[in-house]
Each structure stands twice: as structure tokens, then as C-alpha cells.
Amino acid sequence: MKSMFSPAEIRKDFPIFAKTMRGGNRLVYLDSGATSQKPRSVLDAERNFYELHNAAVHRGAHLLAEEASSEYEGARAVLASFLNAQVDEVVFTKSATESLNAIAYSFGNSSPGSKFALKAGDRIVVSELEHHANLIPWQQLAKRTGAELVWFPIDSEGRLDLSKIDELINSRTKVVAITHQSNVLGTIVPIEKLVEATHAVGAVFVLDACQSAPHFKIDVKKLGIDYLAFSGHKALGPTGVGILWGRLELLNEMEPFLTGGSMIETVTMTDATWASAPKRFEAGVPNMAQAVGLAAAIRYLEELGMENIAKHERELTSYALEKFKDLAGVKVIGPNSNVDRGSVISFTMDGIHPHDVGQVLDQYGIAVRTGHHCAWPLMKKLGLVGTTRASFYIYNDESDVDSLISAIGEAKKYFKV
């Protein structure tokens, strides 16, 4: 355990921070909400896998196949422990988007009458905060099955309005799929009530944990949820690996999404039966090196301690929110108080479009996200064309916030607003 949380020390573990950016500036990376940077231990884990153990997992009678399988299953155990889940409940996918589609398609593939099957009159509940990845798969499932898609609205601060919870989650509801933390506004959704209401009507609860799992401790048992998805690349891991977690008894009753090699129990020319979870949902040779890289990323996070990470980000967000208060013509979009709020700050500037703000910040080595953040309906609801978003992680500190605030001032000067 590192005794002191030091972003400056942490940055030394990330080769990319040695890069010189536009204008000769150091990298101020404030776009971890889109993807995180990778520590050397993750890059080494991937390279080691290819250099020392590479073979197709769960096949072959040779030493490399044994080692590859052991590395890959070892990675699964690391992820299971990270989520406080059973090992067989953790499915490796290529992305969180695939994880969410896997659930939606699996439900859509269920035989009529199955507990997962949806029909006209059934209900799927989402919220206005959703990223497209936790909206469109459910829109499409609703279209294919005739089910109705309904959603929780947000209030003026961007928090979920739960006042109509009993109307929205009713006896016709089959699925409730909600984000744990808004990727745009940073709103953390307190899900206890939602999970309770979902289970009271016999529905299942799907948590989009893309913006939460990398930043604070997730305990799937404590949360009492049924499914969870998150992406490896936002949690210091490589691209090309995501996590689908589901309660084992549910996973073992569900129809698969992708079919093919590895996911079967028996096959004839005309039929097939399915392996148990997790294999049932891992058709084809998986992204093995990426799974191993993700395990290295989780080890890195756990060494820092998820509690310490959450505390660091909370303090940094408070610091930034205070600084933003002093900026004229700049408006923070989302919760103003640092309660149930993650380390994401979206803002607009009078007279300067977000894309232009991002361009000026880039000139100072500052990487931010601009636009609708894959949450177009949320932008429309807020009456915005887009925002500029700064998102913080373990390697950011107050100096990064100071650079951001100063560059925002430069943007104002540049555009004469």
C-alpha cells in the first residue's frame, strides 16, 4: 500500500505523461471519462502474455495453452474479487457496450413465456442520464418485442427525479437499466431505492458502472443488483475488454447472445446446447492479453486502494468546483454540491462553442472532451448543443485544475468574450 496518495508519483508509472504536447506543454489529461491512460504494469502484462504464454485458451494439450488458460482464468478471479462476485459470474466481453447488448439480445432471444422474454405491454425503464450504450440496446429491444420504453426524468441539477418511482416501475416492468454515474454531469445515482422497487415487482436491475467501477468500490452483493457492465479501458486497462457481471443463476438460465466456438456443451449438425456461464457468453477465442492487462490494471487500482482513489477524486472535484465559482461567463452543468457527485465537471462558456473551447485548451496541452458525450437526449433535455467536460482520475492533481482554469481564461481572451 502506498502510504501517501501522490498523483505526481503515480504519473511516473504512466509513460504517456512524458510526452510533449502542442505548444511545448506537458500533458494535462482531463479526459479519463472517455478513456484512462495506462500504467507500465498493464502494458507489461499484455506484452508478457504474448511473449511468454500466448496460445488459444481452453484448447490444446500443450504447455502454452495451459499457461494461457491459467493467466486468463487468473484474470477472471481478480475481477471477481474486485466486484465481490463469484468467479463464474464474471464474463469477459470486448466492451461495456457489448456487455449491455449481450443482456438485451439475450432477453430478446428468450422463448415466449421464459422469465426473460418481453412482450407487448411489458416495460423497460431507463433514465434521461443514460449514455447511448445503455439506451439504444433497450430502445431496440423494445422495438423488437413491442415492450414500452419509459424513463426517469432529471431535475434542474441533473439528479434523477424519483418522485414517480411507483408509476415508472410497476407490475408490467421487466427490466430497469440505469447508470451508476452520469458520464456527462457526474451525478451519482443512489440506486438502493431503485433496486428495491425493481425487485418488488419481480424485474431485474442492470447497472451501467462504466463511470463508477474505475472510481469507487463496487460490491455487487451489497448493491443487490442483477447485472453490471463496465469497460476495462476506463479503469487503466487495455481497450478491447469489457466486463459483464450477472448473478450466476440468471446467467445460467439466459440464452446466449453470440454463438460459436467455446460457448457450447454439445453440438450436432442441426443443434447445440450451451456451456454454463461464463463460457456461455464467451464465443470465440477471447481477448486474452487484454483480460490479463485488465487484471494488472485492477491490481494497480487495488494497491492504491479504491477508498483512497474516491477520496482523492472527491477532494479534487471540490477544489475544482470552488475555482469554477469564480469564473464569470462559465457555467457548470450538473450538481453544484459535491454530494453524490463523481469527478466529472461539464461546463459551458458564454459565446464560445465547446468544440472551440476544447481547441484552445489543446493548445495548452489540456485534453478534454467536447460535444454531446454520447448522451444526445440528455443534451436536448438540458437545452444544450454540447458541453466541455473535464474528468479527473488518479493521476490528476490541483496543478491540472489550475492549468484548466488558466486556459479557460485564455479562451475568453482569444474569442474576446
Added chain:
Amino acid sequence: MELDSLYQEVILDHYKHPLHKKLKSEYTAQVHHVNPSCGDEITLNVSMKDGVVESVSWDGVGCSISQASTSIAADLMIGKTLEKALATVDAFSQLMSSKGNETGDENVLEDGVALAGVSKFPARIKCALLGWMAFKDAALQSGFN
């Protein structure tokens, strides 16, 4: 500063005072184009008469580059034959794909050459092309009518 090659004064002028940015009720074709990666949207009306662009009017939301570029394109196209207008769009497209190696022909592109610097910023090329592609779409639709 590198930024100055992107944001020329003439671009900032068009951004703050865009030309023809009010939709005319009379048109021969209307199109709506979006840039899905950043959410920019424009509606653009074209009136063609006897093979000549009689008017271009538009409305929309977007960054300084997309707004200025649409303003420049609209003003440039009015009065041109369909053939000449489409050739001008092609000249601009070519400039945008030049990776900063071309300055553009001022006789053809007029204020459009101010956008030459955009070609060095791959993420912004789509912003600059939005209005031009919308015009091309509307002009071709009008041409076929």
C-alpha cells in the same frame, strides 16, 4: 501561436456576423445535415432558377469553424451556375484534405481560403465541410427537379 492558423480573423468575423443565416421561406430544396460526432446541425435552403443558384439561406448550431464556413459557402455560391458551384465545392473539399500543404485559390474560394489552416486539424475538417456538403446535397436535389 499554432491556433492562429486555425482561427483567422475573417473566420471569427463570419462566426460573429454570419451571412444568410435566416431561412427563406421560398426554396427549391431544403436539407438538414448533422455532424454526429459533435452534434452540429444545419438546415439549408437553396433556390435554383434556370441553372443558377438564386439564393442560399441557412440556420443551425455549431462551433465557430462550422458556422463561419457555412456563412462563407452560402455567400460564395449565390449567383453561380450549378456546374460552377459544384466545382467550387470540390475545390474546397480538396483544400480540406491537403493536410496544410495548400493555401487555396483566392479567385475561386474567396474568404474560403481563410479555412486552409483547418486542414491541419483532422478533427475539425468535418466542421468546415458541414455547410458545403449540405449545399452540394441541396443544389443537386434542386438540379434534378
